[in-house]
Amino acid sequence: GAVVSQHPSRVICKSGTSVKIECRSLDFQATTMFWYRQFPKQSLMLMATSNEGSKATYEQGVEKDKFLINHASLTLSTLTVTSAHPEDSSFYICSARSGQTRTDTQYFGPGTRLTVL
Amino acid sequence: GESVGLHLPTLSVQEGDNSIINCAYSNSASDYFIWYKQESGKGPQFIIDIRSNMDKRQGQRVTVLLNKTVKHLSLQIAATQPGDSAVYFCAEMIGGGYQKVTFGTGTKLQVIP
Numbered sequence: 259g260a261v262v263s264q265h266p267s268r269v270i271c272k273s274g275t276s277v278k279i280e281c282r283s284l285d286f287q288a289t290t291m292f293w294y295r296q297f298p299k300q301s302l303m304l305m306a307t308s309n310e311g312s313k314a315t316y317e318q319g320v321e322k323d324k325f326l327i328n329h330a331s332l333t334l335s336t337l338t339v340t341s342a343h344p345e346d347s348s349f350y351i352c353s354a355r356s357g358q359t360r361t362d363t364q365y366f367g368p369g370t371r372l373t374v375l
Numbered sequence: 376g377e378s379v380g381l382h383l384p385t386l387s388v389q390e391g392d393n394s395i396i397n398c399a400y401s402n403s404a405s406d407y408f409i410w411y412k413q414e415s416g417k418g419p420q421f422i423i424d425i426r427s428n429m430d431k432r433q434g435q436r437v438t439v440l441l442n443k444t445v446k447h448l449s450l451q452i453a454a455t456q457p458g459d460s461a462v463y464f465c466a467e468m469i470g471g472g473y474q475k476v477t478f479g480t481g482t483k484l485q486v487i488p
Binding site: 262264290292299300301302303304307317351353355360361363364365366367368369371 | 383407411416417418419420421424426464468474475476477478479480481
């Protein structure tokens with residue numbers, strides 16, 4: 259199946275710093291990418307939907323100024339957690355859709371574990 | 376810090392037996408459903424999907440059943456293997472052009488060798 263990578267896989271940062279997470283579709287072009295966060299033993303919660311070349315659509319309750327999303331190309335989307343705080347510590351997962359149709363398969367990245375001290 | 380984790384429902388199954396994982400969804404407007412498998416520390420992996428105009432779909436060793444009347448979805452895994460141990464999530468997508476996938480709470484499958 260299609261491959262989606264994330265970098266870094268783990269990051270530890272100090273409170274108040276910003277962290278950038280990259281999501282790449284390695285063998286297909288993804289016009290739409292999604293960002294999720296997941297707390298331990300909980301489900302995935304969609305944060306935002308990112309379309310190449312346009313502004314991301316954020317879910318209710320997600321601060322767009324805190325979680326900056328850039329989808330600059332058909333194979334790369336980035337999530338920047340600005341001024342991170344301990345409550346932002348979580349598992350961040352991206353997915354990329356392989357086609358244009360909404361029911362086309364979403365392929366998930368391996369996730370990034372963020373720990374904010 | 377992180378939120379306190381909820382206790383995931385757990386299903387323990389003997390290796391070789393069949394597993395049935397159930398999921399209730401809430402939105403009657405959902406028209407597309409997906410099952411994902413998530414191993415510890417990894418991203419979800421697509422298993423099988425089904426559209427609302429179907430009530431059954433089969434894959435390799437897996438079958439998904441959809442009962443729209445009671446808004447219930449199930450995933451059946453035949454001849455469960457140790458490698459099937461993971462957390463399984465059902466997910467739904469609302470019709471009408473929306474592309475958001477909403478994940479259910481998840482079930483942890485433990486396969487006993």
